[in-house]
Amino acid sequence: MQKIMNQVQLSKQLKVSCESCSLSELCLPRGLSTKEMNILDDHIERPRNLSQNAQLYQPGDKFTGFYAVRSGGVKTYLTKKTGEQQILGFHLPGEVFGLDGMENGKQRCYATTLENTSYCILPYDQLDHLCETIPELRHQVCQLLGHEMNCDHSHLLLLGQQTAHERLATFLLNISSRFKHRGFSPTSFMLPMSRHDIAGFLGIAVETVSRLFKSFQEKGIVIINRKQVDIINLDKLNNMVANCEETD
Amino acid sequence: MQKIMNQVQLSKQLKVSCESCSLSELCLPRGLSTKEMNILDDHIERPRNLSQNAQLYQPGDKFTGFYAVRSGGVKTYLTKKTGEQQILGFHLPGEVFGLDGMENGKQRCYATTLENTSYCILPYDQLDHLCETIPELRHQVCQLLGHEMNCDHSHLLLLGQQTAHERLATFLLNISSRFKHRGFSPTSFMLPMSRHDIAGFLGIAVETVSRLFKSFQEKGIVIINRKQVDIINLDKLNNMVANCEETD
């Protein structure tokens, strides 16, 4: 009996169950009962690890399920034939991505790690099946999908209507609030991505990112040292995007 | 008996059932059996009509369900506080929109008619409930959501990486293929939206749209007369976007 318990413990440990995962309140299981969470848990592939700049999938790959970041970070992107990357999103611990493959069972974009990264896969077939019996999970999934869409829509507003200044300010505030949401400092953090990736996300040139960081610093809004960001004057930063989004 | 039949007929007619709707193969019921379609049908609100430039919803409104265009056209958009519109999508007959409200039960964007428009509403609660028992419907909804995401992602690539020429060419080809999909000519059609809206969708100025249309015409690619578009040289138009998207 003791032996069995130990095996269960071990299995739980290896599996890094949702229940024991510090990110479960941010991730898909959010809002599920312990019982429901454990059912979901049984279907999740145990964490996989990848080093920096490793590819998770690329266009044409079979869509197998949703991805959840445990640690590290991932970028998803499309490319022009000439090679330029349009980065669609940065995905930080606790966040789920790779939902767009649902259209036809094939991936449409690239997914690459920003640094050493650990992630889980939630197999789509099983998630779909569980949705039949767990209305709350269905609700979670729909909420997640809606959230993704709204993120994309804000991103469209940014790319279509904002100046380079506004874009970078919006970006910093966005990252800041996501760190805050995970319980970290919203004003002092390390960017997990390169200048090149920031540029690719914001639809501007790398050089512009450099110059704007310098300009923000000269205005006393932030202090930037390589990837370390310290927001000195959050109000000023907020003011820079004040005209960008309707708040209700 | 005859009377009852007539009532049923009348009711069906008023309701403009999915089964009798010429767009059902393009719309959400696509792929459902007749029986399943009729179940879905019973929960769909009969078509409503709106004249041009009428608002369907705005940010903050309660999210009640998905919208399906029967005739006419709808734009969804976000705005900056300064008033500029970033148009997120144009929605033509047979297309479903308004899915982003799923995140928190509130609309996040504006939806306005481009012309006299008829549309159906698929109440979310009931759709959710039906998804429990009709796996095929669940599959349809997920496919639809995936499609929306991929549309948004292509739009992000367009806004982030394409020149004004490429954007307008991509736009024309996109509209063209959607007309084709509905069984209309892909090379001769009327644009349902204004220059202003095209500009708002492509993230460029109205004047640029005018100038580029003229330039395209001078190159013998299209003939444009107000809202009437005739694509003369589809190859040339395709070449303009050849470097924009990876095709697999």
Next chain:
DNA sequence: TCTATAAAATGACATGGATCAAGTGTCATA
């Protein structure tokens, strides 16, 4: 038919960011 109003086109000019070309800093490995 005339008039008012809005939509679209056109022209002149200005500029935000891209591009190109060096330079500098940082990190990993020998």
Next chain:
DNA sequence: TATGACACTTGATCCATGTCATTTTATAGA
């Protein structure tokens, strides 16, 4: 600690596109 590779910064220049002003065309209503 040297060396190479790469990320980042900085400066100079240019151009695609925005902005502003005006004209033309289409549309709706009296």
